[in-house]
Every structure is written in structure tokens, then in C-alpha cells.
Amino acid sequence: MKKERGRLGRQIVLSMGLVSSITMLIAFVGSIVIYGLLYLFAPPSGPLTPDDLFIPDPRDYLIFAILLLIGLVVAVVIASRLARRILAPLNSLAESARRIAAGDLEARALPGDRSLGETAHLVDDFNAMAVRLQRMTSDMTAWNAAIAHELRTPLTILRGRLQGMKDGVFKPDEAQIRGLLFQVEGLTRLVDDLHIVTLQDIGRLEMRMEPTRIDVEIRHAVDSVSDTLHEAGFAVEVDLADVVVACDGARIRQALLALLDNARRYAVPGRLRIALVLHESTFTLGVEDDGPGLAPEFAQQVFEPFTRADASRSRKFGGSGLGLSVVRAIALAHGGQAVYRRSAVGGSIFELVLPRG
Missing domain, CATH: 3.30.565.10 (Histidine kinase-like ATPase, C-terminal domain)
Incomplete structure (x- = not known):
């Protein structure tokens, strides 16, 4: 992963250097082209001297090479600092995503320099999603525990009564049957209520309007x-x-x-x-x-x-x-x-x- 981070940083630096070089080259070539067009369509009046003609000599190319080198150094320095500012929150985001995938739902990313607005917003959205995911997981755990608790009592009663009737402890009379039906009705209501609440939570509860x-x-x-x-x-x-x-x-x-x-x-x-x-x-x-x-x-x-x-x-x-x-x-x-x-x-x-x- 560190190798991939370094690769991204180098790509940013190389891209900035390439952009700077292309920009200076366009400026150099463009000046010659523009000067030539001006000379072609609006030639100067009077006789021309050698100094009036812009023909690059080796010294001009040397100056251009020096300027290009200085531009590259400046571009590399600026690109390196920019890469660090960009990669800091992205690395934190990637690390937090891996921790969440591993089960650590308390992991949060650091936005770093908030002057990079889009990156900071991305980190904030990721953290909001992580908070929501943690809350949903906690709610699901609480739901499972609560459902198990609500089901345990009627199921225990049903099992005990049926086992007692099997062993001859209870007589299968009308009172026993009525008690068993009461427990079954309670379970049915619980399942129906859970069905309604769950459908509403996922936006699937349909109404016959x-x-x-x-x-x-x-x-x-x-x-x-x-x-x-x-x-x-x-x-x-x-x-x-x-x-x-x-x-x-x-x-x-x-x-x-x-x-x-x-x-x-x-x-x-x-x-x-x-x-x-x-x-x-x-x-x-x-x-x-x-x-x-x-x-x-x-x-x-x-x-x-x-x-x-x-x-x-x-x-x-x-x-x-x-x-x-x-x-x-x-x-x-x-x-x-x-x-x-x-x-x-x-x-x-x-x-x-x-x-x-």
C-alpha cells in the first residue's frame, strides 16, 4: 500500500512537471509564431536590419533551457507539497475503510487541510456514512436481542405445556388448548408487528389508499x-x-x-x-x-x-x-x-x- 501511495505522489509530481514544460514550450514557440505572423501581415516600415529579425541563436536556446529547468524545479516543489496535502486525507480515508472492512466500525478518517474543499467533503461524507453504519449495526444487534427476548417467553411456555401434555402432566382439555392458542396469537402479533415496522424502515410498506x-x-x-x-x-x-x-x-x-x-x-x-x-x-x-x-x-x-x-x-x-x-x-x-x-x-x-x- 505504501508503494501505491508513493506511485500516486510521483504521478502528481510528474504531471505537474510535464504541464510546466509544455506550458513553457508553448510560450516559447508561440512567441516565435506570433512574431512571424505580425511580421508577415504588418511588416515594419523602412529598411530592416539584422536586429529587427528574431532568429533564435544558441544563446536563446540556452536561456530557454535554463528557464525550463527553473520551472521544472519550482513545479516539482509545488507538486510535492500539493501531493502531500492531497494524499494525507486520502490515505486516512483508505486506512479507515480497511479498518471498517475488518470490523472496526469506530474508525474515522481525518480531513487534513480543509482548504481542499472537495477532499474534506469526501472525508466528511465517509465519516457520516461510518457513523450511520455503526448506528445501524448497533440497532440491529439490539433488535436481535430484543426479538430473541420477546420470542423466548411464549416459546418456552408452548414447549413446556406441550411437553407436559406429552408426558401426561397436563390434560389436553379446553383450558390447555385455549392457553396454547393465546401464546400462538401473541407470537403471530409479534411477527406481524415486526413485518410492518421492517417494511416501513425499508420503504416497502404499501397502503391501499x-x-x-x-x-x-x-x-x-x-x-x-x-x-x-x-x-x-x-x-x-x-x-x-x-x-x-x-x-x-x-x-x-x-x-x-x-x-x-x-x-x-x-x-x-x-x-x-x-x-x-x-x-x-x-x-x-x-x-x-x-x-x-x-x-x-x-x-x-x-x-x-x-x-x-x-x-x-x-x-x-x-x-x-x-x-x-x-x-x-x-x-x-x-x-x-x-x-x-x-x-x-x-x-x-x-x-x-x-x-x-
């Missing part, structure tokens, strides 16, 4: 879980505007159900308000509870996958930690956004802000 009575879709979603919410101690209030918007009604129901399930798991029993508000170019679907709300530091990452509030601040009834991530994925796929804010009474308000068009 069509004119939809969004208020009707919301009422259907609320009716499907109203008994469960009432049993958990929630009084549901619905405030909807009658409107037809272009959206994927099934995905909107899925997002709303995720918000309601999140409220059932983490909010204190009380009022649960579902509101649909129309704006000029957007509409907002919000779910508001009576508390306890989220800590400011947790609210910034509430829509990230596999994040949960602290157990001392909320009632925890299981869940994969993907529900709010699914809500955000559906909002983004619609060209909107998912928002959390604290209510006036200290509760939580989760909103889907989506375009009406």
Missing part, C-alpha cells in the same frame, strides 16, 4: 374492544367528525387498536377520549387518557421499537414493545406522523396526523 369514511372505521375499531376496555375500568368517549378521506381504512383501524391497547396496558383506569379533528389539509386522530403520562426523557423515544415505560410509572401487562412503532410506521406510510404530547390534566395524548388528500 381509497376514499374512506374514517369515522365509521374508527367506530368499528372502538366497538371491537369496548368490552375489554370497560372491564379494565375505562369509560370511552368518542368525538368524531363525519368525513371521507383517502387512506387505508384497515391500517387506520390497526393503528387505533394499537393505541387503545397501549392505553389499556399503561394508563390508569378512567376516561379514555377518542377524537377526530379536521384541519385544512390534514386530519388528526387522537387518543387521550387520564395519566400518568410519560417522563420527558422517555417521551422522546416512545415510538422506537421495543421501548417500554419504567415499571414504577406504569402498569405493565405484557406486550412486545412494538405497538407504538407500528402506529408510527402506519402514519409515515400515509405521509403523516405520529405525535405524543402531555394533556392539560397530566395524561397522555397520542395522535396520528395524516393528510386528507
Whole structure:
């Protein structure tokens, strides 16, 4: 590699020397040609003397050779310094690329002299790419660990129950079958949620956009879980505007159900308000509870996958930690956004802000 670096430096020096030599040669020959043309088309008046004719003699060629040598020396010195300035960040960039390829994701290139704007920008872009690659690798590692953790519990239960039924410890009655189906349904929801979040991350989550009575879709979603919410101690209030918007009604129901399930798991029993508000170019679907709300530091990452509030601040009834991530994925796929804010009474308000068009 050092041999290749030296080769590049020599190429820069030789190129600069060659350019300097060609430039001086063009200047020398061009002066003779221009002088000859001027003499041809605009000859001087009066008789000509030998001094009026520019005919190079050996002394002229000697002067030109000396000037050419001086130009070459100056060009080599300037080219050497320029080569060092150019090669320093490029060498750092190549070294960092090799370290990253070897698995050292913390490697970063040094921009060196920032007066070479394009080279400095190249190094900055490389470092930004390295930071993003390191973050993606860390996120992937965290995802794998979180997925393994979420899958371990239901799979352990399923294996234990099935092994117990095989060994005769458990009777394969209706209660056992219902418990096994519950675990399978949990696994199915986890896989579906992971599928949605992953598709959105790679920009492949497709929506079936069509004119939809969004208020009707919301009422259907609320009716499907109203008994469960009432049993958990929630009084549901619905405030909807009658409107037809272009959206994927099934995905909107899925997002709303995720918000309601999140409220059932983490909010204190009380009022649960579902509101649909129309704006000029957007509409907002919000779910508001009576508390306890989220800590400011947790609210910034509430829509990230596999994040949960602290157990001392909320009632925890299981869940994969993907529900709010699914809500955000559906909002983004619609060209909107998912928002959390604290209510006036200290509760939580989760909103889907989506375009009406």
C-alpha cells in the first residue's frame, strides 16, 4: 500500500512537471509564431536590419533551457507539497475503510487541510456514512436481542405445556388448548408487528389508499374492544367528525387498536377520549387518557421499537414493545406522523396526523 501511495505522489509530481514544460514550450514557440505572423501581415516600415529579425541563436536556446529547468524545479516543489496535502486525507480515508472492512466500525478518517474543499467533503461524507453504519449495526444487534427476548417467553411456555401434555402432566382439555392458542396469537402479533415496522424502515410498506369514511372505521375499531376496555375500568368517549378521506381504512383501524391497547396496558383506569379533528389539509386522530403520562426523557423515544415505560410509572401487562412503532410506521406510510404530547390534566395524548388528500 505504501508503494501505491508513493506511485500516486510521483504521478502528481510528474504531471505537474510535464504541464510546466509544455506550458513553457508553448510560450516559447508561440512567441516565435506570433512574431512571424505580425511580421508577415504588418511588416515594419523602412529598411530592416539584422536586429529587427528574431532568429533564435544558441544563446536563446540556452536561456530557454535554463528557464525550463527553473520551472521544472519550482513545479516539482509545488507538486510535492500539493501531493502531500492531497494524499494525507486520502490515505486516512483508505486506512479507515480497511479498518471498517475488518470490523472496526469506530474508525474515522481525518480531513487534513480543509482548504481542499472537495477532499474534506469526501472525508466528511465517509465519516457520516461510518457513523450511520455503526448506528445501524448497533440497532440491529439490539433488535436481535430484543426479538430473541420477546420470542423466548411464549416459546418456552408452548414447549413446556406441550411437553407436559406429552408426558401426561397436563390434560389436553379446553383450558390447555385455549392457553396454547393465546401464546400462538401473541407470537403471530409479534411477527406481524415486526413485518410492518421492517417494511416501513425499508420503504416497502404499501397502503391501499381509497376514499374512506374514517369515522365509521374508527367506530368499528372502538366497538371491537369496548368490552375489554370497560372491564379494565375505562369509560370511552368518542368525538368524531363525519368525513371521507383517502387512506387505508384497515391500517387506520390497526393503528387505533394499537393505541387503545397501549392505553389499556399503561394508563390508569378512567376516561379514555377518542377524537377526530379536521384541519385544512390534514386530519388528526387522537387518543387521550387520564395519566400518568410519560417522563420527558422517555417521551422522546416512545415510538422506537421495543421501548417500554419504567415499571414504577406504569402498569405493565405484557406486550412486545412494538405497538407504538407500528402506529408510527402506519402514519409515515400515509405521509403523516405520529405525535405524543402531555394533556392539560397530566395524561397522555397520542395522535396520528395524516393528510386528507
